Structure formats: C-alpha cells, structure tokens
Amino acid sequence: MKPILLKGGRVIDPAPQLDQTADVLIEDGRITAVEPNIAAGDGVETVDVSGMVVAPGLIDVHVHFREPGKEEAETVATGAQSAAAGGFTSVCSMPNTQPVTDNQAAVGFIVKQASAANSARVFPYGAISVGQNGEQLAEFARLIEAGVVALSDDGHPVVSSHLMRTALEYAQVFGIPIANHCEELTLADRGTMHEGVVSTRLGLKGIPAAAEDIMVARDVILAELTGGHIHLCHVSTKGAVDIIRRAKDKGVRVTAEVTPHHLTLTHEECEGYNTNAKMNPPLREEADVAALREGLRDGTIDLIATDHAPHHYEAKERDFDEAPFGIIGLETALGLGVHELIGGGVLSLPDLIRRMSTEPARAFHLEGGTLGKGKPADVVVFDPDATWTVDPSRFYSKSRNTPYTDHTLTGRVERTIVGGRTVYERAT
Amino acid sequence: MSVAEERNTLLDARDITRAIQRMATEVVDFAGGTDRLVLVGIQRRGVDLARRLATHIGGGDGAAIPRGELDITLYRDDLQTIGPAPVVGKTDISMELTDRCVMIVDDVLYTGRTVRAALAVLTDFGRPSRIGLCVLIDRGGRELPIQADIVGSAVDTKPGERVDVLLEERDGSDAVVLVRGSEK
Amino acid sequence: MIRDASSPVPSLGKDLLGLEPLSTDQIQLILDTAEPFKEVSERAIKKVPTLRGKTIVNLFYEASTRTRIAFEFAEKRLSADTVNIAAAGSSVEKGESLVDTARNLEAMRIDMVVVRHPSSGAAAFLADRIASNVINAGDGWHEHPTQGLLDLLTIRDKFGRIDGLKVCICGDILHSRVARSNIWGLLKLGAAVAVCGPRSLLPRGIEELGVQVFGRPEEAIEWADVLNVLRLQLERMQGGYIPSLGEFYRVFGITQERLDRAPRDLLILHPGPMNRGVEIDSRVADGPHSVILQQVTNGIAVRMAVLYLLAGGTPERADVSKGEG
Numbered sequence: 001m002k003p004i005l006l007k008g009g010r011v012i013d014p015a016p017q018l019d020q021t022a023d024v025l026i027e028d029g030r031i032t033a034v035e036p037n038i039a040a041g042d043g044v045e046t047v048d049v050s051g052m053v054v055a056p057g058l059i060d061v062h063v064h065f066r067e068p069g070k071e072e073a074e075t076v077a078t079g080a081q082s083a084a085a086g087g088f089t090s091v092c093s094m095p096n097t098q099p100v101t102d103n104q105a106a107v108g109f110i111v112k113q114a115s116a117a118n119s120a121r122v123f124p125y126g127a128i129s130v131g132q133n134g135e136q137l138a139e140f141a142r143l144i145e146a147g148v149v150a151l152s153d154d155g156h157p158v159v160s161s162h163l164m165r166t167a168l169e170y171a172q173v174f175g176i177p178i179a180n181h182c183e184e185l186t187l188a189d190r191g192t193m194h195e196g197v198v199s200t201r202l203g204l205k206g207i208p209a210a211a212e213d214i215m216v217a218r219d220v221i222l223a224e225l226t227g228g229h230i231h232l233c234h235v236s237t238k239g240a241v242d243i244i245r246r247a248k249d250k251g252v253r254v255t256a257e258v259t260p261h262h263l264t265l266t267h268e269e270c271e272g273y274n275t276n277a278k279m280n281p282p283l284r285e286e287a288d289v290a291a292l293r294e295g296l297r298d299g300t301i302d303l304i305a306t307d308h309a310p311h312h313y314e315a316k317e318r319d320f321d322e323a324p325f326g327i328i329g330l331e332t333a334l335g336l337g338v339h340e341l342i343g344g345g346v347l348s349l350p351d352l353i354r355r356m357s358t359e360p361a362r363a364f365h366l367e368g369g370t371l372g373k374g375k376p377a378d379v380v381v382f383d384p385d386a387t388w389t390v391d392p393s394r395f396y397s398k399s400r401n402t403p404y405t406d407h408t409l410t411g412r413v414e415r416t417i418v419g420g421r422t423v424y425e426r427a428t
Numbered sequence: 429m430s431v432a433e434e435r436n437t438l439l440d441a442r443d444i445t446r447a448i449q450r451m452a453t454e455v456v457d458f459a460g461g462t463d464r465l466v467l468v469g470i471q472r473r474g475v476d477l478a479r480r481l482a483t484h485i486g487g488g489d490g491a492a493i494p495r496g497e498l499d500i501t502l503y504r505d506d507l508q509t510i511g512p513a514p515v516v517g518k519t520d521i522s523m524e525l526t527d528r529c530v531m532i533v534d535d536v537l538y539t540g541r542t543v544r545a546a547l548a549v550l551t552d553f554g555r556p557s558r559i560g561l562c563v564l565i566d567r568g569g570r571e572l573p574i575q576a577d578i579v580g581s582a583v584d585t586k587p588g589e590r591v592d593v594l595l596e597e598r599d600g601s602d603a604v605v606l607v608r609g610s611e612k
Numbered sequence: 613m614i615r616d617a618s619s620p621v622p623s624l625g626k627d628l629l630g631l632e633p634l635s636t637d638q639i640q641l642i643l644d645t646a647e648p649f650k651e652v653s654e655r656a657i658k659k660v661p662t663l664r665g666k667t668i669v670n671l672f673y674e675a676s677t678r679t680r681i682a683f684e685f686a687e688k689r690l691s692a693d694t695v696n697i698a699a700a701g702s703s704v705e706k707g708e709s710l711v712d713t714a715r716n717l718e719a720m721r722i723d724m725v726v727v728r729h730p731s732s733g734a735a736a737f738l739a740d741r742i743a744s745n746v747i748n749a750g751d752g753w754h755e756h757p758t759q760g761l762l763d764l765l766t767i768r769d770k771f772g773r774i775d776g777l778k779v780c781i782c783g784d785i786l787h788s789r790v791a792r793s794n795i796w797g798l799l800k801l802g803a804a805v806a807v808c809g810p811r812s813l814l815p816r817g818i819e820e821l822g823v824q825v826f827g828r829p830e831e832a833i834e835w836a837d838v839l840n841v842l843r844l845q846l847e848r849m850q851g852g853y854i855p856s857l858g859e860f861y862r863v864f865g866i867t868q869e870r871l872d873r874a875p876r877d878l879l880i881l882h883p884g885p886m887n888r889g890v891e892i893d894s895r896v897a898d899g900p901h902s903v904i905l906q907q908v909t910n911g912i913a914v915r916m917a918v919l920y921l922l923a924g925g926t927p928e929r930a931d932v933s934k935g936e937g
Contacts, residue, residue: 508923
C-alpha cells in the first residue's frame with residue numbers, strides 16, 4: 001500500500017482540538033505525521049487538498065444494511081460503499097436482518113461480508129434478545145467474541161422493563177452499550193406519523209411524542225438503577241431531550257443520537273402522503289427540531305447517526321399506511337450537517353466533526369475518530385464550501401428512498417480513506 | 429376576445445315585437461288552437477321568447493298556455509370535445525306532453541344540433557302528437573336535416589359571423605345584431 | 613343560484629380527492645351544478661345521455677352499500693358504463709397492490725375510477741399514477757368529499773345559504789373522513805364550525821383547523837343551527853376510546869330531550885347508516901327536523917354533478933358562443 005500525503009488541507013481533529021493548515025502523512029495504514037510542510041518521499045502518493053477539510057473519518061453508529069434477507073434493498077457491500085461515499089469510515093449495522101443477528105454465526109457472516117466489501121468498516125450490532133422477541137437475552141459474550149460492538153433490538157423497542165434492566169446489568173462486564181429504539185408501543189399503537197395537526201388533516205394515525213418520552217424516561221431510570229450504559233437511538237422529541245439533559249446532570253451513563261432528518265425536517269414533510277417522509281420515530285414539529293439542535297449544541301445529544309434504512313422502490317411505492325418506515329441517509333448526512341447545522345449557526349465545523357466522528361467513536365469504544373499519530377488512517381477529505389444537488393440516481397446505496405431529492409446541500413466528500421487505503425474518491 | 433368587431437343591427441326592438449306578434453299567430457295556427465299547445469323554451473333566451481309568445485297568445489296574460497323550460501346541455505353531442513363542462517341550466521317540464529302539440533322555442537337556429545338535442549330531451553318526457561320549431565332568427569348553416577316551422581326573420585350568415593340576440597329581460601334592451609370579424 | 617354561462621367557469625381539474633384542496637368557487641360550482649341534476653331523478657325516464665360511452669370503475673376496497681349504490685345510480689342516470697370491483701373475491705384480495713390494480717385498469721382504457729380504500733391517501737396515490745379521473749369515495753380517516761358535498765347541498769337547500777350558519781359535527785371525529793370533508797367544505801363556504809365529542813375521539817390539533825370544540829352536546833345544541841351527527845364506527849371502538857356504547861349515548865347521544873331545550877329549531881343530518889340509540893335517538897332521526905332521507909336523494913345529484921364536471925376535462929374554458937345552435 002502506497003503511502004499517502006495529504007498536502008495543505010485544513011486539518012480538524014476535535015479530540016486534541018486541532019484546527020490548522022497542515023499535511024497528513026499516512027504510511028502502512030496508519031497516520032504517521034500531522035504537521036506543516038511534510039516533504040514527500042519517494043513512492044508517496046501526494047494529494048493536494050488545499051481548500052479542503054481533512055478530518056477523522058465519519059462514524060455512523062446506526063445503519064441498516066439488509067443483508068441477509070433483503071439484498072434487493074442493500075447488501076453489506078453496497079451499504080459500505082454508500083458509507084464511504086458519504087465520508088464514513090466506520091458504521092454499526094443493526095441486527096434486524098432476516099434472520100436476526102442474534103448468534104455468533106450470523107455475526108460472523110456480517111463480519112465476513114464486510115471484510116470482502118473492503119470499503120468502510122462495518123461493525124455489527126448483536127440483538128439484545130433472541131430473535132428480537134423481547135423475551136430471552138441473546139448470548140452477549142459469544143456475540144462480542146464474534147465481533148459485535150453494541151447490542152440492540154432496534155426496529156423493536158425492548159418492551160419488558162425487566163429485560164432492559166437485565167441487559168443493562170449483564171452488558172456492564174463487557175463494557176458495551178445497550179441501544180434502544182424508544183417507543184411505548186401501546187401509545188404508538190400502529191401510528192404512521194407524528195400525532196399533530198398534520199396527522200389530523202391527513203387522517204393518518206399519529207404517534208404521540210409522549211410514546212418516545214415515556215420510553216426514554218424508563219430507560220434512563222433503568223440506566224441509573226443499574227449503572228449500565230444506555231444508548232438512546234434517534235431521539236426525536238423535545239421531551240426526550242429534556243429528560244436526557246436531566247439524566248446527564250445526575251451522572252447517568254446515557255448517550256444519545258439524533259438523525260440528520262430529525263434535525264432538518266418536520267411532519268409537514270408528510271403532506272401529500274409522501275412515503276419518503278415516513279419514518280420511525282416520525283418527523284416531529286418545529287419546536288422539537290429546535291430542541292434537538294440545542295441538545296446537540298450543548299452536548300445533551302452526543303452524536304449524529306443516520307438510521308440509514310434502505311427500502312426497495314416497490315416497498316415505498318404504496319399507500320402511506322402500507323409503506324415501511326425509514327429513509328437512507330449515509331450519502332446526505334455530511335452535506336446536511338454542513339448546510340443546515342453549520343449554515344444554521346448550530347455547530348462549528350469542528351463541532352460537527354466531533355458529533356459525527358469523535359463522539360461516536362467514544363460512545364461505542366471504536367478505534368478511529370481521531371487523526372492521532374499511530375492511529376489507523378481512517379480519514380475523510382471534503383470540500384466544506386462545495387454545493388451540490390441531491391440526485392438519488394447517483395447514490396451508491398442500492399436504494400433511493402430519500403426525502404432530500406433535489407435539495408441543495410453544502411459540503412462534498414472528495415476522498416475517503418480507510419486504514420490507509422482510498423475507498424472512495426469523487427469522480428471529477 | 430374581439431378584434432375590430434363590426435356590428436350591424438338586423439332587428440330593432442320594434443321589429444322584434446312585430447315578429448313575435450306574427451309568430452304568436454302562426455303558432456296558434458300551427459297547433460290548430462291553444463287547447464293542446466305546449467310551449468317549451470330552450471335555455472336561456474328561448475325561455476324568454478316562449479314567455480313573450482305565451483303573453484301574446486293568451487291576449488295579455490300568458491298563464492293559460494302551459495310552458496316548459498328545457499336545457500340541452502346533458503344531451504349535447506360535443507361534451508367530450510368542448511373542454512370544461514358547460515353550466516347546466518334548469519329543465520322544468522312538469523306538464524304531460526303525450527298527445528300534446530309541443531312548440532320548441534329558441535332564439536337562433538344555426539347548425540340544428542341544439543334542436544336535435546331538444547328533441548331527444550322531449551322524447552324522454554313523453555310522446556307529443558306533434559312537435560314544431562319556432563325561432564326568432566334562422567341564420568342558415570345547418571349541419572343536420574332540421575328546419576323551423578315558424579321563423580321571425582331569416583338572415584344569411586357566414587361562418588365566423590355571430591348573431592347576438594339581446595332581450596330586454598336578460599340584456600336590458602331588445603335587438604338582434606350581426607357581429608363580423610369576431611375572434612373566436 | 614344558477615351561474616350565468618357567460619361568467620368564468622372554474623374547473624375541477626382531473627380528480628376529486630377531497631374538499632380541502634378545492635376553492636370556494638369550485639365547491640359552489642359543484643353545488644350549483646347539482647341543482648339541475650335533482651330534476652333528472654324526478655323524471656319518469658331517469659336517464660340522460662351525457663356520459664354515454666364513458667366507462668367508470670367503482671373500486672371498493674371497503675364494504676359500502678349506500679355510497680356505492682349512490683355512485684352507481686348517478687353513473688347509470690348519466691348513461692355511463694359501470695363495472696364494480698369489490699375487494700372480496702377480486703385480485704385485490706389476492707394481494708395485488710394498489711398500483712398494479714391501477715395499471716391494469718388503465719390498460720383496460722377506462723375513463724374514471726371511483727375508489728374507496730381503508731388507507732388515508734389511497735385515492736391521491738391512485739390519482740397520481742393513472743390518467744383517468746379519480747373520485748375519492750372515502751379514504752381511511754382522510755376525506756369523503758361527495759358526502760361532504762351532499763351535506764352542504766342539504767344544508768343549503770334548507771337555509772338557502774351556508775355562509776354565517778353554525779354547524780356542529782358530533783361524535784367520533786378522530787376516525788371520521790366525513791367530519792374532515794364537512795369541516796373543509798363548511799369553512800370554505802363561510803360557516804362557523806364546531807365539533808363535539810369525547811376528547812378521546814377528537815383528533816389532536818383539531819382546533820388548528822379553525823373549528824370550535826364542545827365537550828358536551830348540550831353546549832353544541834345551545835350554539836348550533838345544524839347538527840351533523842356522525843355514525844359511531846362500532847368496529848373501531850375496540851381500541852378502548854369510550855367505556856361503552858350505553859355510556860356514550862347517555863353523555864353524547866343526540867336525544868329528543870336534549871333537543872327540546874334548544875333555543876331554536878336545529879337541522880339534523882346523519883351520513884348513515886345510523887346506530888339508533890347510540891349516537892342518535894330514533895325520535896330525532898325520524899323527527900321533523902331530520903333531513904337524513906333528503907341527504908340520500910341529494911347524494912345522487914351531487915355525484916352526478918361531480919361525474920359531469922370531471923368528465924368535462926381540460927381546465928381551459930370552452931367558448932360557448934351565443935346563438936350557436
């Protein structure tokens with residue numbers, strides 16, 4: 001593998017609070033130097049990245065790659081390539097495949113496919129419960145041996161408080177987070193969008209914000225009880241942000257993620273029965289978006305994760321009630337972050353990288369998230385000023401289900417390097 | 429809508445009144461009296477004319493002569509081609525038509541398609557012993573084998589010309605005007 | 613009441629999906645057009661040739677008697693050819709998706725589809741994907757525009773206007789497409805609108821649509837000129853929205869005793885089929901102020917008007933020149 005020298009970029013590494021023009025030298029898959037004016041040795045691939053940002057590769061702790069089971073929507077390979085195109089060097093894939101990733105063999109399969117894909121790193125989640133049935137704990141130790149980095153029944157909330165308590169207690173010895181999709185099901189009761197004036201107008205069954213708030217409250221209470229690490233997936237309500245803020249003040253071990261779509265869209269997007277605006281948790285109201293942005297700014301919410309949920313065209317080409325939840329997000333996340341969050345004055349560029357790389361690595365104990373000397377060379381190079389228009393037909397993902405078609409975004413990934421190897425380079 | 433319209437008055441108010449008086453007499457002759465006569469005006473000016481005819485025939489109060497109103501919109505043969513659905517007028521034929529002498533009354537006879545539609549409407553309401561047609565203006569240009577039995581005035585017109593019948597109750601004054609060079 | 617032919621005619625466009633997207637003028641046009649159609653149903657020969665050669669499919673994914681029959685009468689009285697497809701026993705039941713059904717219908721060269729579907733937005737979904745006119749005969753909890761229109765026509769028949777009237781819609785608003793169509797139609801025509809029912813059957817944010825909320829029927833009766841009493845959808849009450857039908861009747865039923873205390877005569881509408889002794893008292897339903905049967909009659913005229921107007925096609929106004937025939 002040829003050494004790479006990234007010359008003259010704006011190097012941002014939030015962990016050591018580095019933000020300066022410098023060169024980055026990558027050798028043998030690792031970062032060996034970050035300093036101004038590194039001389040290019042023989043056989044070094046020198047890349048002029050002046051005007052670009054060089055940052056630790058983005059990390060997405062919440063994606064759904066549909067393999068095994070629904071390869072027509074996404075495979076591990078296409079998902080990893082989509083991640084790389086979005087500037088992500090590591091992703092954590094949720095276990096709600098068919099069959100569910102609840103045993104060593106299933107985890108081994110994902111690891112094998114990820115290795116074969118040879119693109120962004122894919123770390124599997126294991127299921128909390130066997131078959132994600134919410135009844136019997138899966139074998140955490142064996143799952144971890146096989147390669148999982150976190151546990152979740154995502155797609156389904158853990159209904160039983162007893163099971164959640166047990167999972168939080170039992171996972172502690174292994175030091176990995178328990179991630180929950182927070183939704184109180186008797187209240188959500190087959191709702192298809194946020195409960196509010198739009199659902200009233202459209203005649204769609206609503207999911208009240210309280211359904212999320214209640215489960216978030218329960219989970220932080222259980223985290224406090226057990227001392228375990230609860231990770232709250234895709235927080236979407238003002239109420240949840242408030243609860244998490246209070247829990248963190250008390251020192252509860254809670255981390256939380258928010259998606260780019262919950263930070264940028266509201267339930268109005270469902271007008272016209274737009275199935276690409278159907279997701280769970282649903283798009284909420286202006287006040288929720290404002291609270292999520294504030295929560296991200298003040299650190300109540302630790303990180304941004306996409307909840308990348310590919311669905312085949314036919315699956316979304318149905319009436320709203322019948323269409324599945326979820327949208328894809330890997331290839332629009334950075335552009336949305338720069339355009340909406342930096343452009344909207346919510347975050348600085350280093351803060352955005354912190355929320356999309358440093359913090360995910362920290363919460364999930366992953367290597368990466370920094371450009372420290374000797375660390376694996378997982379790097380993203382992006383043009384922070386380039387604007388582009390979302391054209392789903394150009395996505396690397398197998399699926400096209402995005403509500404951002406034709407949106408103009410800012411911040412374009414130029415190159416993604418994983419372990420010193422360029423896995424994505426923008427075609428010019 | 430119009431580019432350099434040229435308007436020529438064909439009949440003035442007095443001409444119209446005289447024509448209606450004569451037509452009233454002819455209607456009674458046609459029906460062999462008033463016993464079995466029913467006047468049916470086609471929406472909208474045919475209805476006005478039928479009312480005036482009835483007044484003349486009834487010698488001042490037209491109440492004695494049964495009158496119906498008929499809208500042909502739902503029977504038009506060109507609904508598929510004319511664009512947005514035209515306004516549907518009122519149809520009110522509350523009297524028995526079977527074995528009556530029905531006089532259809534309209535303002536202008538042109539292609540004959542309105543009258544064809546009116547005949548179709550009438551046959552849905554009953555089986556008159558005889559149906560006649562009475563128009564204020566026959567402007568020629570027939571597209572169907574239909575002729576009027578009673579005509580107020582006949583004028584030769586060309587396609588592209590228009591005959592406007594104005595009636596006091598609807599338009600403020602009585603006149604028949606030939607309009608040339610109108611842009612359709 | 614009847615529009616002069618020389619005034620600009622608003623078009624309905626391709627589809628009738630709800631009353632929310634319609635303008636006041638478009639709603640008035642439908643109601644005005646319904647007037648002459650009432651007369652057609654009074655004739656000995658209740659048929660006009662207007663839609664001769666048009667093919668209309670009545671695609672019903674949900675059981676319906678009264679709406680389907682009213683549409684069928686309207687279609688037949690306009691001389692259209694009709695085909696009924698009910699979900700039970702058809703390819704629909706065999707799992708064919710709505711989009712496939714739509715494409716198949718399209719391939720059969722039909723002109724219009726009247727669709728009823730349990731999912732909100734299904735009519736719009738279909739309308740976006742086929743070139744034929746689509747008429748929403750009820751989609752989920754969303755809208756039932758022809759029911760809304762016939763209610764408007766019935767109210768207008770009685771009062772000669774809608775503007776300035778106070779209309780209260782009573783009962784299960786949450787699950788009611790009739791309520792939503794009524795709210796939009798009434799508001800657009802200038803009525804003051806209220807809803808009345810247990811809070812558990814009122815959708816969230818309903819006030820933001822511009823309606824008043826009454827918790828008790830006594831308050832609604834005190835206020836209103838018209839009550840539109842909705843059918844309590846018994847099949848939807850298993851979700852535990854109310855304790856029992858008996859209790860609902862006791863607290864929210866529109867009874868003669870309650871109406872006797874009204875400061876004025878109230879007009880009573882009900883979209884049917886009625887649950888006597890649940891949402892409405894038989895004495896009220898059959899009483900002198902009930903126009904429930906007139907609603908049924910008007911339902912045919914309104915649907916004839918909608919079919920006629922949609923068949924008219926393109927949005928440009930034709931030049932119906934004077935003295936042409």
